[in-house]
Amino acid sequence: MARWFRSEHMEYISLIVNEDAAHDCLADLGKLSAIQFTDLNPDLTPFQRRYVSYVRRCDELERKLRFFGSECDNFGLNLETAGDIDSFIESNSSIVGARSGVAGKAASGTQLLESLEVELEGYESQLKELNAYSEKLTREYNEKVELQEVLEKARRFFMTDAPRLAVSELSSGRVSCRLIPARAYEVVV
Template identity: 35%
Template sequence: MGSLLRSEEMYLCQLFLQSEDAYNCISELGELGLTQFRDVNPNVNAFQRKFVNEVRRCDEMERKLRFLEKEIKRDDIPVLDVGDNPEAPQPREMIDLEVTFEKLENELKEVNNNAEALKKTFLELSELKHILKKTQQFFDQV
């Protein structure tokens, strides 16, 4: 795998792809890691672009993955390093991944909320226990 350094020879190309094949072509180029994309329509509004919804979905899935990764690191859970980046999933698989990430995020948020509520309850009960001990000592002395 090469790198995009200034000293390396580069070529400027413009690709015209059919909509049906665009995803597969772009994912192959991205997996090579030798491609840099440039916006040829910088004056077009973001809402008028063709693949805005797909990009937003990917951004949202990336956000969920970062959240999951942060929680995994916070709890010191070992993660198996597979080395290379996996291949880009097909559009059909993206829907399944999106549902899975949503489910994991919701479950983890619920677990975090429950853990926080349990800690709060534990602290309150510990406080009450110490108060009861002190009052018992007081009444024993009297």
């Protein structure tokens, strides 16, 4: 009973792991929830560390996902979760492992990150291209509607007001041609 009030027996150990296996080892240790890390280089800034490129890549992936989310919000699409994170990582790592030609072997974290980058980059470029086409088509549609309105107003003018104006000008004795400049066409009366 006294053990409940004391912390578990802990040991300070140092792990030396190959960089290729580090992702898998840390993922497995993290799932145990029984480990704590100590920073051996506390004087280094985050930009001086070796993993800064991975953090930037993850930030870029997060930016792309936020972009997709904002586009879904713009179109009023409801997003549903496909499951928890572990099932997502397991399913994607097996897909990436199959693509790399190693059957039955799960992909490493680096391979998973690279495959997500490639896939999201493709989706982002497609979505940006579709947005550009949508803006272009909307602009052209608005120009055509504006032209249609101008033509409709001109038709109404020539059907109703133009004959009345022509009759009033003829009755007053003035002959003019306002559609053609005076220099190009002279009227001899």
